[in-house]
Amino acid sequence: MYVNTKKMAVSGLLMALAVVFIVLSGILDFNTLFFLAAAAFFVGIIIREFGLRYGAAYFIGCLVLGILLAPQKLYCITYAMMGIYVLGIEFLWHYLGKHPQWEKRKRIFQIGKFVIFNVMYLPVLFFFPKLLFAGEIPDTMLFVLIVAGQIALFIYDKAYEYFLIRMWGQVRVKIFGK
Structure with missing residues (x-):
């Protein structure tokens, strides 16, 4: 049986760090979304380094x-949605990479990110608003929340790209030497 020790060590350390971030999100309430987003970014690192299957297993373990x-425990739902978003866009990225003949892959990727997010966000907003907010939500506020969600998607996506390209790129060289 072949075991890649570097793969296991890196994923184990990132899993421990992700779980620490998930726990800290419940302890330090002022940085909840930051910690949960950082934990979900690690899913993307594992997918980029070791593949989609390994990344999905890593995500389930975390x-x-x-x-x-x-x-x-409710913060784990937020982490799960952020992690599923990362899994979804990485799957879409790999899928579009297998079809180089498609001319509008970048546009399809952007639309796909928008669809993946809204497939998760809008049902929660309309059918389970108590998960997000206490009390009743007026209709005008619902529109504001839809727009705010799209802005949050844009910020989260840019932060994810920056983290994966800039920050992980520098750390990756030190770990893997490539």
């Missing part, structure tokens, strides 16, 4: 450990 260890 989610299970987060549910077991996090003091705020």
Whole structure:
């Protein structure tokens, strides 16, 4: 049986760090979204380094450990949605990479990111608003929340790209030497 020790060590350390971030999101409430987003970014690192299957297994492992260890279990739902978004866009990126003849791959990728986010965000907003907000949400506020979600998607996506390209790119050279 072949075991890649560097792969296991890196993914184990990133999983431990992701779970620490998930736990910290429940302890330090002022940085909840930052910690959850950072934990979800690690899913993207694992996918880029080791592939989609390994990344999906890593994500499931982080989610299970987060549910077991996090003091705020509802924050695990937010982490799960951020991680599923990362899994979805990385899958779409790999899928579009297999079809180089498509001329509008970049546009399809941007639309795909928008669709993946809204398939998760809008049902939660309309059918389970109690997960996001206490009390009743007026219709005018609902429109504001839809627009705010799109702005949050843009910021999250730019932060994810920056993290993966700039920050991980520098750390990756030190770890893998490539």
